[in-house]
Amino acid sequence: MSYQTYADIIIDISHENLDKTYQYAISAELEEKAVIGALVIVPFGKGNRRIQGYIVDISTESKIDESLIKPISEVVKDSQVIESHLIYLAYWMKEMFGGTMNDSLKTVIPVKKVVKIKEQRSIQLAATPEQAEQLFFEYQRKNSKAKLRLLEALRKNNILDYSEAVGKLNIPRNTLLSMENQGVTKTVSKQLYRNPIQYKDKSDQNMLLNDEQQYIVDDFHNEYSAGKRGTYLIHGITGSGKTIVYMEIIDSVIAQGKQVIVLIPEIALTWQTVQQFLSHFGDRISIMNSKMSQGERYDQSIRAENGEIDIMIGPRSALFTPFQKLGLIIIDEEHEGSYKSETAPKYHAVPVAEQRALLTNSSLVLGSATPSLESYQRAKQGEIKLYHLTKRAKEAKPPKVFIVDLREELRNKNKSIFSRKLKELISERLGKKEQIMLFLNRRGYAGFVSCRSCGHVMKCPHCDISLTSHNDGKLICHYCGYEEAMPGNCPECSSKYIAAFGTGTQKVEELVHREFPEARVLRMDMDTTKNKGGHDTILKAFSEHKADILVGTQMIVKGHDFPKVTLVGIIAADLSLYTGDFRAGERTFQLLCQASGRAGRDILPGEVVIQTYHPEHYSIITAAEGNYDSFFEQEMMYRGMMQYPPVSHMLLILITSKEEELAGKAAVQLAEAIRLYMGQKAILLEMIGPAPAAISKVNDTFRRVIYMKQREYTILMDIKNYLEGYFTYSQQFAGCNLLFDFDPMTGY
Ligand code: ADP
Ligand code: ZN
Ligand code: ZN
Numbered sequence: 075m076s077y078q079t080y081a082d083i084i085i086d087i088s089h090e091n092l093d094k095t096y097q098y099a100i101s102a103e104l105e106e107k108a109v110i111g112a113l114v115i116v117p118f119g120k121g122n123r124r125i126q127g128y129i130v131d132i133s134t135e136s137k138i139d140e141s142l143i144k145p146i147s148e149v150v151k152d153s154q155v156i157e158s159h160l161i162y163l164a165y166w167m168k169e170m171f172g173g174t175m176n177d178s179l180k181t182v183i184p185v186k187k188v189v190k191i192k193e194q195r196s197i198q199l200a201a202t203p204e205q206a207e208q209l210f211f212e213y214q215r216k217n218s219k220a221k222l223r224l225l226e227a228l229r230k231n232n233i234l235d236y237s238e239a240v241g242k243l244n245i246p247r248n249t250l251l252s253m254e255n256q257g258v259t260k261t262v263s264k265q266l267y268r269n270p271i272q273y274k275d276k277s278d279q280n281m282l283l284n285d286e287q288q289y290i291v292d293d294f295h296n297e298y299s300a301g302k303r304g305t306y307l308i309h310g311i312t313g314s315g316k317t318i319v320y321m322e323i324i325d326s327v328i329a330q331g332k333q334v335i336v337l338i339p340e341i342a343l344t345w346q347t348v349q350q351f352l353s354h355f356g357d358r359i360s361i362m363n364s365k366m367s368q369g370e371r372y373d374q375s376i377r378a379e380n381g382e383i384d385i386m387i388g389p390r391s392a393l394f395t396p397f398q399k400l401g402l403i404i405i406d407e408e409h410e411g412s413y414k415s416e417t418a419p420k421y422h423a424v425p426v427a428e429q430r431a432l433l434t435n436s437s438l439v440l441g442s443a444t445p446s447l448e449s450y451q452r453a454k455q456g457e458i459k460l461y462h463l464t465k466r467a468k469e470a471k472p473p474k475v476f477i478v479d480l481r482e483e484l485r486n487k488n489k490s491i492f493s494r495k496l497k498e499l500i501s502e503r504l505g506k507k508e509q510i511m512l513f514l515n516r517r518g519y520a521g522f523v524s525c526r527s528c529g530h531v532m533k534c535p536h537c538d539i540s541l542t543s544h545n546d547g548k549l550i551c552h553y554c555g556y557e558e559a560m561p562g563n564c565p566e567c568s569s570k571y572i573a574a575f576g577t578g579t580q581k582v583e584e585l586v587h588r589e590f591p592e593a594r595v596l597r598m599d600m601d602t603t604k605n606k607g608g609h610d611t612i613l614k615a616f617s618e619h620k621a622d623i624l625v626g627t628q629m630i631v632k633g634h635d636f637p638k639v640t641l642v643g644i645i646a647a648d649l650s651l652y653t654g655d656f657r658a659g660e661r662t663f664q665l666l667c668q669a670s671g672r673a674g675r676d677i678l679p680g681e682v683v684i685q686t687y688h689p690e691h692y693s694i695i696t697a698a699e700g701n702y703d704s705f706f707e708q709e710m711m712y713r714g715m716m717q718y719p720p721v722s723h724m725l726l727i728l729i730t731s732k733e734e735e736l737a738g739k740a741a742v743q744l745a746e747a748i749r750l751y752m753g754q755k756a757i758l759l760e761m762i763g764p765a766p767a768a769i770s771k772v773n774d775t776f777r778r779v780i781y782m783k784q785r786e787y788t789i790l791m792d793i794k795n796y797l798e799g800y801f802t803y804s805q806q807f808a809g810c811n812l813l814f815d816f817d818p819m820t821g822y
Contacts, residue, residue, distance in 0.1 A: 078100075078102075078134060079099075079100045079105065079108075079132055079133070079134055080097050080098065080099055080100065080132070080133055080134070080135070080136055080137075080143065081097070081098050081099075081100050081108060081114075081129045081131070081132050081146060082095040082096070082097055082129070082130050082131040082132075082133070082175075083095060083096050083097070083098055083114065083116060083127040083128065083129055083130065083146075084127055084128050084130050084179075085118065085125060085126075085127045087128060087157055087161075087183060088183070088186045089180060089183060089184075089185045089186060090186075092176055092179045092180055092183065093176045095130060095131070096116075096118075096127070097136065097137050097138065097143055098114075098116050098143060098144055098145060098146045099143045099144065099145045099146065100132070100145070100146055101145050101146070104146055104148075104149055107149040108129060108132070108146060108149050109129065109132075109162075110129055110130065110131065110132060110161065110162050110165045111128065111129065111130075111157075111158040111159065111160075111161040111162035111165070112128070112129045112149050112150070112158060113126060113127075113128055113149070113150040113155060113157070113158055114126070114127055114128070114129060114146045114147075114148065114149050114150065115127075115146070115147045115148040115149075115150065116144065116146050116147055117144050117147060122144075124147060126150070128157060128158065128161050129161075130161055130164075130165070130175055130179065131165070131175055156379060156396045156397070156398055157183075157396075159433060159434065160182045160183060160394060160396065161179065161182075162433065163182055163394075163426070163429065163430055163433065164178035164179045164181065164182045164183075165178065166429055167181065167182070167419045167421050167426060168419055169791065169795075170419075170421070170425070170791065170816070171418075171419040171420050171421045171422075171814065171816055172418060172419055172420070172794050172798065172813075172814030172816075173418030173419040173420075173813075173814070174418070177417075177418045177419055178419050181391075181394070181415070181419065181421070182394045183394075184371065184372055184375040184394070184396070185368050185371070185372060186372060194235075194263065195235075195236035195237070195261060195262070195263040196233050196234060196235055196236055196261070196262050196263075197224075197228065197233070197234045197235075197236055197239050197250070197259050197260070197261055197262075198228070198232065198233050198234075198259065198260050198261075198262055199228040199229070199232055199233075199258070199259060200254075200257050200258060200259055200260040201257065201258045201259075203229075205258075206225060206228075206229055206258075209221075209225060209258060210222070210225060210226075210229075213225060218249075220243075220244070220245050220246060220249045221249055221253060223243045223244075223245065224239065224243055224245050224249070224250070224253065224259070225258070227239065227243060228259065236261065236263075281318055283315075283318065283319075283322065284315070284465070284467060286314075286462065286463050286464065286465065287315055287318065287319050287322075287463065287467070289461075290308060290319050290323075290461045290463070291319060291322040291323060291326070293461075294306065294323050294326075294437075294439070295323070295326045298326065298327060298330070298402075298437060299326075299330070303431065303435055303436060303437045304437055304438075304458065304459060305428055305431070305437070305438045305439075305440065305452075305457075305458040305459070306437065306438070306439045306440065306458060306459045306460075306461060307408075307439075307440045307441070307442075307445060307449050307450070307452075307453045307458050307459070307460050307461065308439065308440070308441040308442075308461045308462075308463065309442065309443075309445055309450070309453075309460060309461065309462050309463070309702070310441065310442075310443060310461075310462070310463030310464075311443050311463065311464060311465075311466065311472070311671070311700065312443045312466075312667065312668060312670075312671025312672075313466040313467060313468070313470060313635075313671055314443075314463035314464070314465060314466055314467055315463065315466075315467030316406065316441045316463065317347070317350060317406075318467075319441075319463070320336065320404050320406065320439070320441065321350075321351070321354050321355075323402070323404070323439060324336070324355075324385060324402065324404070327401045327402040327437075328358075328384050328385070328401075330401065331399065331401075332384075332399055332400065332401020332402060332436075333378075333381075333383075333384050333385070333386075333397040333398075333399050333400050333401060334384060334385045334386075334400075334401065334402045334403070334404065335385075335386050335387075335392055335393060335395050335397065335400065335402075335403045335404070335427075336351075336385060336386070336387040336388075336392075336403075336404045336406065337387075337388065337389065337390065337392055337393060337403070337404065337405045337406065337413070337423060337427070338387065338388075338389070338406045338407065339389060339406075339407050339410045339412045339413075340363060340364060340389040340390075340412055341412070341609075341628075341629045342406070342407065346613065346617070346635060348361060348387070351385075351387055355384070355385055357383075358383055358384045358385060359383060359384070359385040359386070359387060360374045360377060360378065360383045360385070360386055360387075361374070361386075361387050361388060362374055362386065362387075362388030362389070362391065362392045362395075363388060363389060364389065364391075374386070374395075375395060375396055378395045378396055378397050379396040379397070379398065381398065381399070389412065390412065390413055390415065390423045393423055393426060393427055393430065400430070400431075400434045400436050401434075401435075401436050401437070402436055402437050402438075402439065403427045403430065403431055403436060403437075403438045403439070404438075404439045404440075404441070405423060405424060405427060405438070405439070405440050405441070406441050406442075407441070407442055408424055408440035408441060408442045408445065408446060408449060409442045409444055409445055409446040409449075409660075409664055411661070411819045411820065414819045414820075418813055418814070420813070420814065420815045420816070422817075422819075424440065424446075424448075424449065440458075443667055443668065443671060443702075444663060444664040444667050444668070444702060445702075446660075447660060447706065447709060447710065447713065447719075447720050448719065448720040448817075450706055451710070451720050468676055468677070469677060470674055470676055470677065470679070470680070471674070471679060472700055473642070473670055473671075473673040473674045473679070473680035473681055473682045474679070474680070474681045474682070475670060475681075475682045475683075475684065475698040475699075475700075476495055476681070476682065476683045476684070477684050477686065477689045477694060477695075477698050478493040478495050478496065478683055478684065478685045478686070478689075479686070479687075479689045480493065480646075480685055480686060480687050481687055490585070490589070491581075491582065491585055491645060491646075492585070492589060492643075493683065493685050495683055496643045496683045496685065497589065499641050499643075499681060499683060500589075500590060500593075500623075500641065500643070501590070503622075503640060503641045504590060504592065504593055504622055507622075508638055508639070508640045508641070508678065509616070509619065509621075509622060509623070509624070509636060509638040509639045509640065509641075510622060510623045510624070510639065510640075510641045510642070510643065511623070511624050511625075511626070511630055511631075511636075511639055511641070511642045511643070511669075511672055511673075512582055512586070512623060512624070512625045512626075512642075512643045512645060513626065513627075513628070513630060513631060513642060513643065513644050513645065513665075513669045514578070514579050514582055514625070514626070514627060514644075514645045514646065514649070515627060515628055515646075515649045515650045515665060522540035522541065522542065522543075522574070523540075523541065523543050523549060523560065523572060523573065523574050524572070524573075525564040525566065525567065525569055525571060525572045527564060527567055527569035527571045527572075528564060528566050528567040528569065530564055530565065530566040530567065530572075532549055532561070532565075532572075534551035534556050535556065536551070536556055536771060536772070536773060536774050537551055537556070537769060537771050537772050537773070541556075541557075541558070542578075543560060543574040544580075547559060547560050548560065560574075579597055579598075579599045579601075579625055579626060579627060580597065580601075582625050582645060583595055583597045583625045586623055586625065590623075593622045593623050594620065594621040594622050594623070595621060595622070595623045595624075595625060596612055596615060596616055596620075596621040596623070596624050596625070597612075597624075597625045597626060598612045598613070598624060598625070598626035598627070598629060598630050599626055599627045599629070600627070603629070609629070612624075616636065617636055619638060628665055628668075630672075631665065631668040631669045631671075631672060636672070637676035637677075637678070638676075638678065639672055639673060639674075639680070640673060640674050640678045640679065640680050640681065641673060641680065641681050641682070641683070642669050642670060642672050642673040642680070642681075642682045642683070643682075643683045643685070644666060644669055644682070644683065644684045644685060644686075645685055646685060646686070647662065647666060647684050647685065647686040647688075647694055648686050648687050648688055650662045650665055651686075651688065651691065651693065651694075655818075655820065655821035656713070656716065656718045656719075657819065659691075659692075659693040659709055659712070660693075660709060662691075662693045662694070662697070663693040663696060663697045663705050663709075666684060666693070666694065666697035666698070667697050667700065667702075669682070670682040670684075670697065670698075670700070682698075684697075684698060692704075692705065692708045692709075693705065693709075696708070717760065717783045718783075719817040720817075721785075722783045722784060722785050723783070723784055723785065723786070723787045723790055723816065723817055724781060724782065724783050724816070724817050724818065725781070725782045725784070725790040725793065725794065725814065725815070725816055726779060726780070726781050726782075726814070726815040726816075726818045726822060727744065727779065727780040727781075727782075727797070727812065727813070727814060728767065728777060728778075728779055728812070728813040728814075728815065728822060729741045729744065729764070729777070729778045729779070729780070729810055729811070729812060730775050730776065730777050730778075730810065730811045730813070731775065731776055731809055731810045731811070732774065732775055732776070732809065733776070733809060734776040736809050736810055737776040737777065737778045737810060738764075738776075738778060739806075740778070740806070740807050740810045741763070741764035741778035741779075741780060742764055743806065743807075744764070744780060744797060744800075744801070744812075745761065745763065745764045745780055747796075747797065747800055748761060748780070748782070748793060748797070749761075751793060751796055755792075757784075757789055759782055759783065759784040759789065759790075760782065760783040760784075761780065761781070761782050762780070762781040762782070762783075763778070763779050763780040763781055764778050764779065764780045765778065765779060765780075766778060766779075767779045767822040768821050768822060769821075769822065777822065779822050787816070790816065794814050797812070798812070
């Protein structure tokens with residue numbers, strides 16, 4: 075017998091075994107049903123035991139001697155199990171974004187962490203109150219002290235925690251057993267999930283939606299109830315009340331028996347947002363975040379699969395929650411860079427969510443105050459439905475924004491990091507007992523260290539990037555963690571004028587203390603939020619007005635609502651403006667809008683001070699005006715001129731190797747292969763490189779990049795597929811690694 079197609083089949087769909095596939099043949103009559111993800115029955119092992127497995131890949135080549143390959147016995151009919159669906163999604167992601175099927179499966183399948191299931195055991199009274207009273211006298215008579223103690227405690231409480239009862243009351247095991255055998259007590263055990271959240275009673279504040287909000291909720295509900303599915307974008311300015319709109323939409327979808335996934339950036343997954351959802355949905359919602367243990371996360375996905383919850387809220391990875399009856403996915407702050415995976419497959423949550431929605435007949439709702447250019451362009455072209463929230467939900471007016479030219483400050487002999495305007499407003503707020511946020515897009519004590527005499531910059535010997543100085547006197551590499559002591563003299567010219575430049579959050583905090591000794595200051599950055607609950611502690615303290623000023627990195631600008639904050643200061647807007655990648659302008663606009671959005675969210679009016687060396691830059695001007703459309707127009711012009719996404723698509727290829735020569739050679743060879751391929755297929759595309767990456771060495775690994783621009787995504791996909799094949803089957807690439815990144819969000 076000979077077969078044309080073969081299937082790779084996973085027998086045990088758990089993380090440890092995702093790479094253990096077995097090849098089976100697909101007979102002609104099964105060909106149509108044997109698709110990727112399908113649940114099948116195959117003969118296994120010597121005895122040909124019939125067991126179940128999933129098809130994860132299909133090919134026309136046999137990996138072993140053809141005659142040894144057994145055929146698939148049967149495709150399980152209508153196997154609409156969640157695993158099938160996730161496996162297909164993984165396959166789609168691999169095709170779209172590159173990497174191996176194994177990488178992809180590891181992304182979508184939850185890590186099964188087999189840990190001892192926690193049990194809660196308790197002791198209850200089994201006897202009736204009358205019997206108990208009789209027993210009481212009997213135990214007294216017999217002087218059974220231990221029995222008496224337990225009986226008394228149970229008569230008071232009815233139910234006791236097992237270990238507490240046995241331990242505190244000092245009841246021997248045998249005594250307990252004999253009481254149980256006589257039917258006096260009984261032991262009850264309940265399985266406990268590792269539950270990361272404490273539920274509160276449902277307690278809605280019964281807010282009345284405004285017209286704009288109500289329109290969205292109604293329109294969405296009408297379309298959904300009529301069976302219409304699609305992608306929607308809510309463009310709502312900060313403070314316009316997107317959260318309540320999401321919650322109302324979720325309510326209406328759940329009422330139709332469906333389940334919902336809500337993605338929010340990790341940084342915004344703090345107690346404020348979580349509390350809001352918890353108090354609305356009670357124990358029907360669960361949460362995932364990266365600070366939870368694998369066991370905790372696994373439990374949550376099991377609860378989701380069993381239908382014990384209707385809503386999962388979490389960062390990017392929550393997108394793969396194994397809901398059986400998914401009906402809606404919401405992605406809040408859809409423009410956020412953290413929706414892009416850092417590892418292969420380098421997928422973006424938005425297209426993957428759209429694909430999952432398509433496969434499950436769900437809708438997708440995106441929301442942002444500053445939508446990504448990708449989504450907004452699609453909305454303008456009518457591919458996705460656009461909703462607007464143009465007003466702040468509370469009676470608050472948009473804040474008043476001042477742009478301060480830092481060059482002007484220097485000319486006026488102000489060398490402080492606070493402009494005169496910012497200083498004046500801080501003092502005023504402190505006097506009025508209102509709160510202030512100072513925002514800096516950079517962590518650490520200060521920036522890079524350089525010599526004022528010769529210009530030498532201290533760099534990491536492994537990564538070729540500048541070291542960052544921290545206030546414990548250490549210079550640290552933020553890529554590989556290398557550290558060394560701050561030198562007393564310049565290693566190049568021995569001059570003693572070597573010092574830290576730039577400003578970090580610690581430095582700002584220190585300077586605030588110096589300028590405003592009476593102010594109470596909190597700092598929030600990577601260093602102060604390392605521990606579990608670190609974010610929450612700081613934000614909670616600030617919201618309880620235990621500090622006047624909160625200094626922080628971009629994590630302070632995400633999704634927090636502090637009614638008493640009436641002033642936001644952006645110390646150096648330029649820090650994100652010249653980071654060397656094509657999204658820098660967009661990122662700056664987003665950060666400035668979001669930071670401004672923190673001021674005056676309640677009755678008290680807000681003011682914002684943006685300090686910059688480039689007050690004429692359109693990202694800064696449009697952000698100050700809160701004019702998204704104007705920013706969009708100008709930025710799209712730039713993207714069009716340069717053929718950057720979303721006007722064109724871009725594919726980055728990163729080639730890495732421990733040996734510099736190997737990386738260089740491989741990059742040249744791949745570029746050559748691309749040129750050949752283009753010639754054969756008569757494709758026109760722009761290629762940049764190969765060249766050393768901007769960060770040419772990380773952790774002693776050398777990095778080369780090739781960039782390509784093409785309007786047709788599928789052409790870039792073809793090139794990726796071609797290169798993956800070439801790379802895998804060519805000996806010359808041994809010792810090298812290949813990574814693909816479509817429409818990159820970061821520099822390399
Ligand atoms: P966004 O996420 O769009 O920035 P939020 O959802 O955080 O805005 O809402 C901003 C504030 O407005 C919150 O304090 C919220 O409780 C309040 N809010 C939202 N909708 C209404 C409404 N219809 N009436 C009164 N207050 C509202
Ligand atoms: Zn020097
Ligand atoms: Zn380094």
